[in-house]
Amino acid sequence: MSDTKRLSRDHDNIGPPPEAAQKPHQYRHHGITVDDPFAWLRDAQYPDVNHPEILAYLEAENAYFDAYMSPLKSSIDALFGEMKARRPATDASVPYTKNGYRYQWRFNKHAQYRKWYRAPAEPAQLNEDEAWEVLLDEGTLAKDKPYFDLGALAVSPDNSKLAYSIDVDGSERYTLHIIDLATRQPLSPAIVNTIDTPIWSADSSALMYVVVNAQWQPLEVYQHQLNQIGADRLVFAEPDPTYRVSIDLSQSERYLLINSAGHSNNEVYTLPRDQFDAPPQCLAKRQDQVEYHVDHGNNQFVIRSNLRHANFDLFTTPEHSRKSDDWHLWIEGDKHTYLTGHLMFTSHLIVEERINGLENIRIVGLDSTEHHIKFPEATYSVNLASQPHADSGSIRLSYTSLVTPQTVYEYDLYSRSLTALKVQTVPTGYAPETFVTTRRMACARDGVQVPISLVYHQDTPLDGTAPLYLYAYGAYGYATPPAFSASRLSLLERGFIYAIAHIRGGDDLGYQWYLDGKLDKRTNTFNDFVDCARHLIANGITQPGRIAIAGGSAGGELMGAAVNQAPELWGAVAAHVPFVDVLNTMLDETLPLTPPEWGEWGNPITDAKAFLNIQAYSPYDQLKPGHYPPMLVTAGLNDPRVTYWEPAKYVAKLRTLKKDRTVLLLKTNMAAGHGGQSGRFEALKELAEEYAFMIQLLQTNHQLNDR
Numbered sequence: 001m002s003d004t005k006r007l008s009r010d011h012d013n014i015g016p017p018p019e020a021a022q023k024p025h026q027y028r029h030h031g032i033t034v035d036d037p038f039a040w041l042r043d044a045q046y047p048d049v050n051h052p053e054i055l056a057y058l059e060a061e062n063a064y065f066d067a068y069m070s071p072l073k074s075s076i077d078a079l080f081g082e083m084k085a086r087r088p089a090t091d092a093s094v095p096y097t098k099n100g101y102r103y104q105w106r107f108n109k110h111a112q113y114r115k116w117y118r119a120p121a122e123p124a125q126l127n128e129d130e131a132w133e134v135l136l137d138e139g140t141l142a143k144d145k146p147y148f149d150l151g152a153l154a155v156s157p158d159n160s161k162l163a164y165s166i167d168v169d170g171s172e173r174y175t176l177h178i179i180d181l182a183t184r185q186p187l188s189p190a191i192v193n194t195i196d197t198p199i200w201s202a203d204s205s206a207l208m209y210v211v212v213n214a215q216w217q218p219l220e221v222y223q224h225q226l227n228q229i230g231a232d233r234l235v236f237a238e239p240d241p242t243y244r245v246s247i248d249l250s251q252s253e254r255y256l257l258i259n260s261a262g263h264s265n266n267e268v269y270t271l272p273r274d275q276f277d278a279p280p281q282c283l284a285k286r287q288d289q290v291e292y293h294v295d296h297g298n299n300q301f302v303i304r305s306n307l308r309h310a311n312f313d314l315f316t317t318p319e320h321s322r323k324s325d326d327w328h329l330w331i332e333g334d335k336h337t338y339l340t341g342h343l344m345f346t347s348h349l350i351v352e353e354r355i356n357g358l359e360n361i362r363i364v365g366l367d368s369t370e371h372h373i374k375f376p377e378a379t380y381s382v383n384l385a386s387q388p389h390a391d392s393g394s395i396r397l398s399y400t401s402l403v404t405p406q407t408v409y410e411y412d413l414y415s416r417s418l419t420a421l422k423v424q425t426v427p428t429g430y431a432p433e434t435f436v437t438t439r440r441m442a443c444a445r446d447g448v449q450v451p452i453s454l455v456y457h458q459d460t461p462l463d464g465t466a467p468l469y470l471y472a473y474g475a476y477g478y479a480t481p482p483a484f485s486a487s488r489l490s491l492l493e494r495g496f497i498y499a500i501a502h503i504r505g506g507d508d509l510g511y512q513w514y515l516d517g518k519l520d521k522r523t524n525t526f527n528d529f530v531d532c533a534r535h536l537i538a539n540g541i542t543q544p545g546r547i548a549i550a551g552g553s554a555g556g557e558l559m560g561a562a563v564n565q566a567p568e569l570w571g572a573v574a575a576h577v578p579f580v581d582v583l584n585t586m587l588d589e590t591l592p593l594t595p596p597e598w599g600e601w602g603n604p605i606t607d608a609k610a611f612l613n614i615q616a617y618s619p620y621d622q623l624k625p626g627h628y629p630p631m632l633v634t635a636g637l638n639d640p641r642v643t644y645w646e647p648a649k650y651v652a653k654l655r656t657l658k659k660d661r662t663v664l665l666l667k668t669n670m671a672a673g674h675g676g677q678s679g680r681f682e683a684l685k686e687l688a689e690e691y692a693f694m695i696q697l698l699q700t701n702h703q704l705n706d707r
Helices: 003-012 052-085 138-142 511-515 523-538 554-565 582-586 594-601 608-617 645-657 682-698
Strands: 026-029 032-035 096-098 101-107 115-120 133-137 149-155 161-167 174-180 191-200 206-212 218-225 233-237 244-249 255-261 266-272 292-297 300-305 313-318 328-331 337-344 348-355 358-365 370-372 381-384 394-400 407-412 418-423 435-443 449-457 468-471 497-501 547-552 570-576 631-636 664-669
Touching: 032 608, 052 645, 052 664, 052 682, 115 138, 133 138, 133 149, 133 161, 149 174, 149 191, 161 191, 191 218, 191 244, 206 244, 233 255, 255 292, 266 292, 292 337, 300 337, 313 337, 328 348, 337 381, 348 381, 358 381, 435 523, 449 523, 468 523, 497 523, 523 547, 523 554, 523 608, 547 554, 547 682, 554 570, 570 682, 582 594, 582 608, 631 645, 631 682, 645 664
Parallel strands: 218 244, 468 497, 468 547, 547 570, 570 631, 631 664
Antiparallel strands: 026 032, 096 101, 101 115, 115 133, 149 161, 161 174, 174 191, 191 206, 206 218, 218 233, 244 255, 255 266, 292 300, 300 313, 313 328, 337 348, 348 358, 358 370, 381 394, 394 407, 407 418, 435 449, 449 497
16 A cells, blocks of 8 residues: 555544634724634633633644644654754854853753853863863753743853843743852842843842743843842833833943834943943934944944934944934945944954845954955855954854855954854765755746745756745744755755745845835735745746745744635645734734734724734635645744734634645644744654655645545
């Protein structure tokens, strides 16, 4: 019996899928009444989820998922084995030196979690192995926990204390611990509901940290003073719930930077690191549609802003300045050059930029001489790695391409030479010359040219017979890099073509590329994705029904919109923690991300136009009776970003509208959040499930289920 026939028989025997009850529920806005019979799947006690009927439905869907995937176990195991074997049994970061110590993380043999180490920069009377001490053992902290994530690790400037934060349920509410490194004893009670990395004061007596409120909104910064009795001091509070607060340390390490940001503007407050008790000073008041990002060096602030140009410029301003009128233009952006990041060193300015969509690093001397770093490939992704010293004569870079494994380079700012410090290894072997990467331009329906990056094995035919995996994200100005993936080799070696659609909503081709995919232009994102697929079909690369598509979070919203718009194109769909119930979420200001997200999607509570715009594309609201492709949908019970009920409601509703026998699966991780399962290898199991799902649907010449 063929594998196809056996799988078809096994899947026919799994029984009917779960059915969620429909319970009358309506809401009305702007004179429009909407029925939502699956609204009950949201537990009224959220973030606690204890409602028996809700849990029973989620568990029934999980059981159905397990039953469907059971015949694929051998494929899943094989894929997982391949992926795990391509990761080194042991691994370690390139050490860096700071304040007289070298720092490094390591994975012991087959370990799921890292150990973090340090050693004196110049060990005395000790051999190399004896010099290293364990700062933190993630494996010990993660023991017996179904989920674990290390959020922050910060050693005090005097090298005697460690602050670290952990999340053990995927809720992204981190608990901050402060210990004495000599005794390993706590220096204060644990601090709950923190987020991001805390910043130590210059004298190591205090630290600043950000907390999240009941709605998971980071709006407040507190100062924790060691050896002080009483509550921590509130340093900064953002009154506008549509903003999010974060903290950072300037490259000079002289200033704490408090950033309060919306989706289209922000303002930055500065605080001398040696004067934590001083009041924060606003560098420049927020202006509508103006963003600015700050670093400090050589007794001045260096500011990257779109004040003058959409693709950002770089300005300088004196330390005492507190208004944008004092900003002096240093480096100009233009329609081809998009400035994406910067660091101020003592001797050089380092600028991250994209020129016609290709990432570059520009080095600018204080004498205004400048050059770009030359890289060995025509298409790649590069960004700045950790840069611990402002007075360094070199920088660390992280470099990759679709065919080049992750490489850590050190670049000498004076000799202009690149030195590879570490190249990602693939223990099972990898020959980059056997893979081909290309870049194509697809014409979207409005005439805009949209880039597509492709990679495939040199033996894979480009005649439409090979299955194709198409990925995109397309939101928040995030550009999807053309980066290497060892796990992806499992698809490429099975004859898949892998493609990335660099659609609007990301900032792949500049900041305007992002603006052209948000708010009332959101549908450009979905249209671009579908048009990229149609371009690949029209040019004989693939054909309808031979395309697997995947995306997560806002990319999961994209999956839902693409399925609604062109269901006939897709042979398999993976929508991970998908943001599919957009209208209901944006109408609920009690949810963690709703007020801050109005700048990205619009506020349907106050704006009737925004209501109609969101309703017109929201995947959940636009589900209609019809034929749909096979779909795998995932959720995390503790997810604070895309709440579990969004994918649950979507699947429940779709089950009532499907007019076909194609499979629809929902898997809810009952002990994790937005990022899925934790652990270096455990996370690969979920990817192996996705790949097995797609391979069994696309590698055969026909679907296993009738369409």
